[in-house]
Amino acid sequence: MTEFDLGERSVRELNAALHALDGESPGAPFEVRNPRGAHAVAVGIDAPAIVNVHGHVGYYCAGMNQHATVVVNGNAAARCGISLKGADIVVKGNVGHMSAFMAQAGNLVVLGDAGDALGDSLYEAKLYVRGAVASLGADCIEKKMKDKHRKQLRALLDAAGLGGEVDVADFTRYGSARRLYHFHIDNVDEY
Numbered sequence: 769m770t771e772f773d774l775g776e777r778s779v780r781e782l783n784a785a786l787h788a789l790d791g792e793s794p795g796a797p798f799e800v801r802n803p804r805g806a807h808a809v810a811v812g813i814d815a816p817a818i819v820n821v822h823g824h825v826g827y828y829c830a831g832m833n834q835h836a837t838v839v840v841n842g843n844a845a846a847r848c849g850i851s852l853k854g855a856d857i858v859v860k861g862n863v864g865h866m867s868a869f870m871a872q873a874g875n876l877v878v879l880g881d882a883g884d885a886l887g888d889s890l891y892e893a894k895l896y897v898r899g900a901v902a903s904l905g906a907d908c909i910e911k912k913m914k915d916k917h918r919k920q921l922r923a924l925l926d927a928a929g930l931g932g933e934v935d936v937a938d939f940t941r942y943g944s945a946r947r948l949y950h951f952h953i954d955n956v957d958e959y
Contacts, residue, residue, distance in 0.1 A: 839857075
């Protein structure tokens, strides 16, 4: 386990350590303490890292990640999971506006509420929210929760240390309506 105290070290140092990881093996989990609402925590990770953040984070948490699993034990501000490229994010609190903006692949799981424009311009990432959603972004819609999604969500919750504490039936799934993939004049107001 690698401990990283953001009360003593910078977010830049944390992200540099995560970027230096071998892209093949996850290595020891990172335990991030005292985030104190810092922005851009655990971004741009291109390795199968496991990052547990203990506390609230600011903007852009876990954005642009390709392979990591990031668990936020608190709230995440705006644009959590921006441009997600295949990682998994579990936020045990709320997320701010425009979370999962342009998320291409991966999963965002929110145990609390989501702010405005959730999943704006979403591609193929899957979003699971247990609480209320203020509004959905362009091309993001509610989708049916199938058995395969319930299994996937259960695995994500278990990996985040929630075991049987949280019922997957409490979540709503959101995804892309796939109207923005190609320009079409009928959708011009969505761009």
